[in-house]
Amino acid sequence: xxxxRVILAASFGIVFTYCAVALLxxxxxxxxxxxxxxxxxxxxxxxxxxxxxxxxxxxxxxLIWGTRATLLLGFIGATIAVAIGTAAGIVSGYxxxxxxxxxxxxxxxxxxxPIFPLLxxxxxxxxxxxxxxxxxxxxxxxxxxxxxxRSQVLSLAVADFVVGTRALGAGDGYIxxxxxxxxxxxxxxxxFVTSAQHxxxxxxxxxxxxxxDPSVVDWGQMINRASQNGAMVLGLWWWLIPPGLAVxxxxxxxxxxxYACEDEINPRxxxxxx
Amino acid sequence: xxxxxxxxxxxxxxxxxxxxxxxxASDTVDLRVYPQETLGLIGETxxxxxxxxxxxxxxxxxxxxxxxxxxxxxxxxxxxxxDDMRKVRGREIGIVLQNSGTSLNPVYTVGTQIAEAVTLxxxxxxxxxxxxxxxxxxxxxxxxxxRMAGEYPHQFSGGMRERALIATALACRPTLxxxxxxxxxxxxxxxxxxxxxxxxxxxxxxxxxxxxxxIETVEDLATRVAVMYAGEIVEVxxxxxxxxxxxxxYTRGLLASLPERGMQPIPGSAPSxxxxxxxxxxxxxxxxxxxxxxxxxxxxxxxxxxxYARCMLYDRG
Numbered sequence: 001x002x003x004x005r006v007i008l009a010a011s012f013g014i015v016f017t018y019c020a021v022a023l024l025x026x027x028x029x030x031x032x033x034x035x036x037x038x039x040x041x042x043x044x045x046x047x048x049x050x051x052x053x054x055x056x057x058x059x060x061x062x063l064i065w066g067t068r069a070t071l072l073l074g075f076i077g078a079t080i081a082v083a084i085g086t087a088a089g090i091v092s093g094y095x096x097x098x099x100x101x102x103x104x105x106x107x108x109x110x111x112x113x114p115i116f117p118l119l120x121x122x123x124x125x126x127x128x129x130x131x132x133x134x135x136x137x138x139x140x141x142x143x144x145x146x147x148x149x150r151s152q153v154l155s156l157a158v159a160d161f162v163v164g165t166r167a168l169g170a171g172d173g174y175i176x177x178x179x180x181x182x183x184x185x186x187x188x189x190x191x192f193v194t195s196a197q198h199x200x201x202x203x204x205x206x207x208x209x210x211x212x213d214p215s216v217v218d219w220g221q222m223i224n225r226a227s228q229n230g231a232m233v234l235g236l237w238w239w240l241i242p243p244g245l246a247v248x249x250x251x252x253x254x255x256x257x258x259y260a261c262e263d264e265i266n267p268r269x270x271x272x273x274x
Numbered sequence: 275x276x277x278x279x280x281x282x283x284x285x286x287x288x289x290x291x292x293x294x295x296x297x298x299a300s301d302t303v304d305l306r307v308y309p310q311e312t313l314g315l316i317g318e319t320x321x322x323x324x325x326x327x328x329x330x331x332x333x334x335x336x337x338x339x340x341x342x343x344x345x346x347x348x349x350x351x352x353x354x355x356x357d358d359m360r361k362v363r364g365r366e367i368g369i370v371l372q373n374s375g376t377s378l379n380p381v382y383t384v385g386t387q388i389a390e391a392v393t394l395x396x397x398x399x400x401x402x403x404x405x406x407x408x409x410x411x412x413x414x415x416x417x418x419x420x421r422m423a424g425e426y427p428h429q430f431s432g433g434m435r436e437r438a439l440i441a442t443a444l445a446c447r448p449t450l451x452x453x454x455x456x457x458x459x460x461x462x463x464x465x466x467x468x469x470x471x472x473x474x475x476x477x478x479x480x481x482x483x484x485x486x487x488x489i490e491t492v493e494d495l496a497t498r499v500a501v502m503y504a505g506e507i508v509e510v511x512x513x514x515x516x517x518x519x520x521x522x523x524y525t526r527g528l529l530a531s532l533p534e535r536g537m538q539p540i541p542g543s544a545p546s547x548x549x550x551x552x553x554x555x556x557x558x559x560x561x562x563x564x565x566x567x568x569x570x571x572x573x574x575x576x577x578x579x580x581x582y583a584r585c586m587l588y589d590r591g
Contacts (some may be wrong), residue, residue: 097336160376163333167371168391168442169364178390182381 008260022067029061032215037061044238051238053222054136054229062217063242069218070250073134073203073208078196080138082145086188089149090176094157103146110143116202123211130213133206145191149184156183186265190219199253204247219243279306279345280481281330281367286339286342288322288329296339296546299325302506304574305341306451312472312482314496314513316528317488322505323485324372327452330483331363346589347449365395368448372455374435378427384438385411385423391445397495433464437471443495444475449506452477452483457491470493493517498580501525504545504555505576511581520585524556554586562587 021028031037032047040056041050050059092103103262118140123133156162157180165175206212207220214221226232288300289334297489300322307313328334330344334353344351348518351362363369371377378387388407392398399405404423411419414437422430430438437454443451452471457465465488472482472495484495492499492513499517501524509522527540542559545551551558557567567586575588 051459159381160371162327164371164377164439164442165331165379165390167331167363167369168445169360169362169394169406170390171360174394179379182379 003042004260004263008258011253011256011260014249017044017259018067018071018250018253021064022071025064025068027081029058029064031058033057033059033062033065041236041239043236050242051236053225053239059222059242062222063219063246065217066219066222066243066246069130069207069212069216070200070203072130072245073137074196074200074254075232076131076134076200077137077141077203078192080135081141081195081199082188082192084139084142085145085191086149086181086184088142089146090153090180090184093150093153094172094176094180096154096157100150103150105145109144113140113143115140116205119202120209128213130216133203133212135198137202141195141199144195145188148187148191150189152184156180165203165209173204186261190261190265193254193261194257197251197258200247200254201251223247244271278309280309280347281305281307282343282345283326283330283481284343284345286326286329286344287340288334289323289339290335291339292548297547297552298505299547301327301550302503303502303507305500305510306509307481307483308498309449309481310479311497312484312495314492314499315483315485315502316487316499317502318487318544320547321502322547323487323502325455326502327369327454327483327485331367331369332359333369352366362444363396364391364448365446365580366448367450367452368443368446369434369452370439370443370454370456372458374432374456377415377439379437379569380427383424383426384430388423388442388445391442395446404408406445407441410445411438413444413475414438414441415467415546431462431464433467436460436464440468440471440475447480449479450481450483454485455487456484457486457488460487469585471543489517489529490537501528504550505547506555506584508556508585509581509583510574511578515578519578520587521577521581522556522585523560523562523587525583527534527559554584 034057037058037243038047038052039057040054042052044051048058048060050063053059088103092100098206115137119133119136122136162175165179170212203212203218204220206223207218210221210224212218212220222243223240226236230239283305286300286303288296290297290299299371303326315323315326317586327339329570330351332469335508336338340352342352346362346366351359378384385404387409388410389403392406403434408419408423411423416434416437427435432520440456457468461467484492486492495512498511498518499513501508501516501522504523509516509520511523517529518523520529530536530538531540540559545555551569553570554560554572555564557563560567570586572584572586572589574582574584577583577588
């Protein structure tokens with residue numbers, strides 16, 4: 001197997017494992033992530049695989065449950081962003097003319113909106129549930145993919161087979177769904193992976209600043225609490241390192257996956273990134 | 275041939291706006307297609323043949339400027355609402371587009387795409403539509419159609435792709451079939467096969483508008499022939515008359531340029547469609563052009579029964 005394939009397989013493996021852990025969290029985690037399970041700040045032992053935090057909660061159980069929050073933000077956000085972005089790109093590129101012009105100008109403005117600060121303000125003031133944060137991320141992130149999809153659609157819309165399908169009496173909706181969409185799916189797939197990674201990191205960032213949904217266990221909040229309470233200075237590595245490592249691993253895996261997919265669809269981009 | 279025309283194009287003007295000016299790809303074209311006939315439309319590349327075919331089905335880009343009338347069974351296709359036009363496309367008028375290599379979507383099997391045509395108009399679904407697709411592939415002479423229906427376009431050879439496209443166009447049994455250079459880029463044997471296919475496909479209830487620059491093909495298939503030059507019809511009439519006794523100097527030149535008839539090319543090249551020459555458009559290349567030809571634009575004049583030519587030689591008196 002080539003180096004690329006190894007990395008690709010490893011990335012798939014990591015993403016798959018994370019998904020499985022998120023789904024099976026209640027089975028895998030030995031304790032309730034909110035429960036007091038023994039002495040606070042105790043180092044790893046056979047009862048607590050990764051020790052306990054200052055509130056005597058089991059770090060391992062919190063790490064397992066935290067997977068849910070991160071994947072949920074990433075995947076729900078990316079699904080919404082890619083669905084809206086792809087639809088807008090297809091409509092814009094296919095119809096062209098005034099519709100295209102309108103979409104592009106709206107985009108010019110929308111692209112200048114910085115996602116993270118806006119989310120920061122929103123979550124600070126409204127303290128929304130995690131689902132709402134994910135949806136909001138998706139909506140704000142949907143502007144990013146439109147241009148790439150549109151440029152691909154511009155060439156597909158005048159392809160001979162599209163004209164041919166119209167000559168058979170097919171309507172616009174039918175052509176867009178059956179003959180344009182498959183052509184942009186690979187691009188949308190790459191966008192999904194890269195957006196998911198981006199949104200996960202934003203979610204961790206929000207958690208680290210302590211302004212996400214407080215009822216949900218997430219890695220950002222874990223890192224925040226550990227560093228605020230001097231885990232670094234006191235050498236309480238089991239409290240700080242595991243969530244940090246967990247974030248790094250999933251975001252690396254998604255980045256590799258995104259690059260590998262991009263390489264597949266556009267070999268001209270094949271620079272040595274991985 | 276005296277009955278009502280199936281398709282009547284009247285004063286059709288098609289213009290493409292470009293930064294250099296309006297390209298008049300089709301300039302006041304009048305053309306009739308009668309029931310059950312094969313009309314061969316010939317002319318060199320860039321003379322506006324393809325544009326005419328596309329304009330009939332309103333397949334040109336939305337920014338194209340189109341004037342005139344295209345009457346199909348009495349209805350003007352140019353003013354038809356889009357929904358009604360969709361019902362005409364494929365079902366009433368089928369078209370085999372140029373470039374068979376890219377006219378099939380690479381991501382679907384050939385059978386799926388033929389079945390698509392059936393599904394769009396005849397309401398057949400799933401296995402029924404597939405069955406019909408296999409039948410159609412068989413009709414157009416694809417060997418082992420059951421297996422080939424499941425293959426992708428890139429697995430088809432050029433001639434087979436052309437046949438598959440013809441099958442798609444025939445899927446809903448259109449009354450008029452427009453074929454745009456279906457023999458382009460094919461070797462002699464394959465070309466022969468396609469010509470034979472066109473002469474076989476049930477002709478009793480179908481008219482064909484056969485667009486090509488290949489005069490041999492027209493000789494074999496067409497009952498009538500129209501010759502296009504620089505966006506205009508310059509000669510039209512029965513195939514025997516036009517090809518046997520051409521009236522227009524351009525048609526004569528075209529025939530004389532055939533390898534078996536001396537291979538004498540027409541001097542010069544086709545004029546600009548943005549600023550066509552004043553008077554007769556062929557005059558700068560015509561050996562028989564005189565003063566009037568360069569200033570006056572000739573109309574179509576009847577030179578024999580049902581045989582018209584756009585030339586000053588006949589327009590004088």
